[in-house]
Amino acid sequence: AQTVTQSQPEMSVQEAETVTLSCTYDTSESDYYLFWYKQPPSRQMILVIRQEAYKQQNATENRFSVNFQKAAKSFSLKISDSQLGDAAMYFCAYRTIGGSQGNLIFGKGTKLSVKP
Amino acid sequence: DAGVTQSPTHLIKTRGQQVTLRCSPKSGHDTVSWYQQALGQGPQFIFQYYEEEERQRGNFPDRFSGHQFPNYSSELNVNALLLGDSALYLCASSDSPGGAFFGQGTRLTVV
Numbered sequence: 001a002q003t004v005t006q007s008q009p010e011m012s013v014q015e016a017e018t019v020t021l022s023c024t025y026d027t028s029e030s031d032y033y034l035f036w037y038k039q040p041p042s043r044q045m046i047l048v049i050r051q052e053a054y055k056q057q058n059a060t061e062n063r064f065s066v067n068f069q070k071a072a073k074s075f076s077l078k079i080s081d082s083q084l085g086d087a088a089m090y091f092c093a094y095r096t097i098g099g100s101q102g103n104l105i106f107g108k109g110t111k112l113s114v115k116p
Numbered sequence: 117d118a119g120v121t122q123s124p125t126h127l128i129k130t131r132g133q134q135v136t137l138r139c140s141p142k143s144g145h146d147t148v149s150w151y152q153q154a155l156g157q158g159p160q161f162i163f164q165y166y167e168e169e170e171r172q173r174g175n176f177p178d179r180f181s182g183h184q185f186p187n188y189s190s191e192l193n194v195n196a197l198l199l200g201d202s203a204l205y206l207c208a209s210s211d212s213p214g215g216a217f218f219g220q221g222t223r224l225t226v227v
Contacts, residue, residue: 045218106158
């Protein structure tokens with residue numbers, strides 16, 4: 001069975017600085033999707049960034065980028081120029097390609113605090 | 117576009133009771149998934165509906181059941197509520213591998 005591990009329960013960053021959140025996963029499949037979701041206190045899960053395992057290029061969305069290391073099964077999220085609005089829980093998630101859409105396997109999350 | 121909407125936002129039930137949670141998917145999405153998120157944990161997959169049928173199911177007992185209507189909206193039913201069923205219930209919809217879109221969830225408290 002696939003698993004997702006986030007080893008940092010909490011992280012803190014100064015406003016305008018850069019922070020990296022870690023995620024590792026375990027799977028025997030060669031093709032899959034990886035995601036980072038943000039969950040602010042409003043509770044709604046917001047898709048931050050997506051990576052397809054068959055693409056070697058790391059995904060980037062504005063201030064958010066990932067470091068995808070397929071052999072190491074590592075998928076870290078880098079947030080540049082951190083803003084107060086980035087404070088939230090961040091969840092790493094995995095989904096198979098051949099399986100049903102939306103069946104995500106989540107890590108336990110990392111709580112990110114942003115200091116002004 | 118209203119996105120994924122869930123109702124109610126909060127709910128308090130007594131042990132042994134039954135509850136129904138509702139979800140309207142994002143416009144154009146035909147697949148609805150339900151997740152349970154306990155406090156301090158990541159969401160856990162309950163089941164997924166597509167074309168009004170349960171397509172896939174996570175490791176949840178039969179007390180958890182669902183339904184999808186022709187307009188793609190969905191219900192999650194939980195029977196014989198236990199204290200441990202207290203959680204945030206999230207609905208997500210999708211129509212492609214591009215990632216699921218979530219609603220704001222229903223906070224269920226069982227007393």
